[in-house]
Amino acid sequence: MQTRDPTGWMRTEYETLVAQSLDWRPRVLQGPSAPRSTVDGKEVVMLASNNYLNLSTHPKVKRAAREAVKTHGAGSGSVRPIAGNLDLHLELERRIARFKRREAALYFMSGFAGNAGLIPQLAGEGDALFTDELNHGSIIDGVRLTKAQRFIYKHKDVADLERVLREADPMFKKLLIISDGVFSMDGDVAPVDQIAKLAEEFGAMLYIDDAHGEGVLGEGGRGVASHFHVEEKVHVELGTFSKALGVVGGYVAGSNDLRNYALNKSRTWLLSGTSTPSTTASCIAAIDVLETEPRHVKKLWSNTKYFKKRLKSMGFDIGQSETPITPVMLGDSALAQQFSKRLFEEGVFAVPIVYPMVAKDRARIRNIVTAGLKRKDLDDALAAYEKIGKELRVVS
Template sequence: MAKLDWITEELNELKEKGLYVKIRVLQSAQGPWVVVDGKKVLNMCSNNYLGLAAHPKIKEAAIRAILDYGVGAGAVRTIAGTMELHVELEEKLAKFKKREAAILFQSGYNANLGAISTLIKKGEDGVFVSEELNHASIIDGMRLSGAPKVIYKHLDMEDLKKKLEEVKDKKKKLIVTDGVFSMDGDLAPLPEIAELAEQYDAMVYVDDAHGEGVLGEHGRGIVDHFKLHNRVDFEMGTLSKAFGVIGGYVAGPEEAIDYLRQRGRPFLFSSALNPPDVAAAIASVEILQKSDELVKKLWDNTHFLQKGLRDLGYDLGNTKHPITPVMLYDEKLAQEFSRRLYDEYNIFAQAIVYPTVPLGTARIRLEPSAAHTKEDLQYVIDAFEDLGKKTGFLK
């Protein structure tokens, strides 16, 4: 047996179980309609919530930054990589989020790795109190830290209280949760979390990757949605979803953010975000500061799509967000739905299967955007009705 034969065996097993993911290749800009593998399709699985990824003002800002600052940052932030653009974006993000300060990272994933592993470290008298369905980047941040963790059940505040009681004598306690859970579209009960955190003298860290540009006034996120600005310590946001660019950041108290600048490993050991990306992100923040028109259009489209699918009899779970999980439960059926939507209806909508979600909870995750038209979304509803009947899923 050759030393890498096990890889072939693993891949074959994934294919047999319906768990192998076919990676589609886009040949156009992100938008409501895209070219994938030479075929024009309706894009229903992008995180480009506000349609900003190809917005003219965003593109112009990136081009202008290349002319003024070049393509690359050239160094890590602490040596020679901090440009005035980085400082400007951090200041604009802090103001947008109504926080004292913000620190940029190369991605939302890196932001979680850098911040979480820094706030509590191995050997300290500290513990993470982590939501059961937290994103992989949160889990990896805790692993990198090496500090102990306890897990509380999804959205279960009684269990959170129980876990906090168990670790109440720890000097440092950090409650970590997604704000919006990306596979289901349900929201963390932040008011109750904040109340328990105050009761047990714990810090609160929220990953708001899917709340940015979607929830709150002008898309300021879940903390703004619940009006908890002074009761949540740290907000992680990503610039790669609603903002349409790349990068991540953490916003919070000035001293805490300064501490992350001194100790956050991705900030210290990986090159800074490139100038065109930073300038594009600045333009995105400015668009949202100026107007909430795109946020309102996103929600209008969301309500239209979700009502249409529910009226057909589809289970969309507990979503309170544009994330629209169309529950099909069976892994092979979900893969068939995705393939046939693409082949027969020119709809690009990927199946979400184990291990991304638990076995038996396979789904098609649809994500409407502000750039979709009502005609686009009605076409999706009609396709799900037709295919649901063809497969026997809808009676």
């Protein structure tokens, strides 16, 4: 008689997470993601969303979704390679390519699907892949699916990257360098110009994940490659609509060759259902807004500068951030959790980032400033920070 419990281990694993306070208990957003949102029945200043430009509630973006349901229905009926290749998808890809000033783009279900599907097709047996130690989890998963030799270089350390490139250069065929443009936990920016220089020197392919750069950095929010004026040197730009563009879906942008290759090889593109008409139409509208209403990016930066300056003047450590992602470094996980709980009680929603997302002694609250926050929203949040910072003896 079989005595094995086939699923009991899940409960044990879960209980271990709970005992270590490492389990996720997502709060509930009751309505739109907005500068003032209703979360778990309470009105809060939203400092936890990636909706940098608040486009998820922009009238044009919402209208586009409604119209597309009328004209195209709710779903596309198939994966794209078979019968789900909508005119809307192609229009969106043309718009992405034009916005990013690239030859072509390919739209994926998500940025994660782009990284997980494409990276394993860009480097294989006999090739070498170079990845920043703090790259996003979707890059890590994509890298794990390759048969290429992996070299993990120190965070943003161009000298270390050069060292491993030199070491690998004579032994491998293709070389592929992958980096986040903006690092999502610290808000710091990769030295993409220097990385691009090295890529050129070694004849390596350069892949930049711009998930947190687009809509934020560069001319009109065109992203990190535009910020460093190296668009032509970045061979693959991965982006997402789930952050500044306020919708959902990922893409890769680059040459026609890249699009043709990615379309024929990426299993997450070939074998997964496609984005709905409403989502696709909203993405097109979001690009439209970005191209025609530059005020959102400007406001994002003026809010960011104000918030950072005030936090610093109160004595908080905001780490190495150069973007609207503003960590308040607290060190200890329990303190970060306690701080976030108190912020919520005071009407501010900002999540604690703790181990294993960051090192055990690098726990922090991650604040994300958005364009739609009014001065009063920021001042209310800052007042809560000051009060709790003193209460928990983080600042004096």
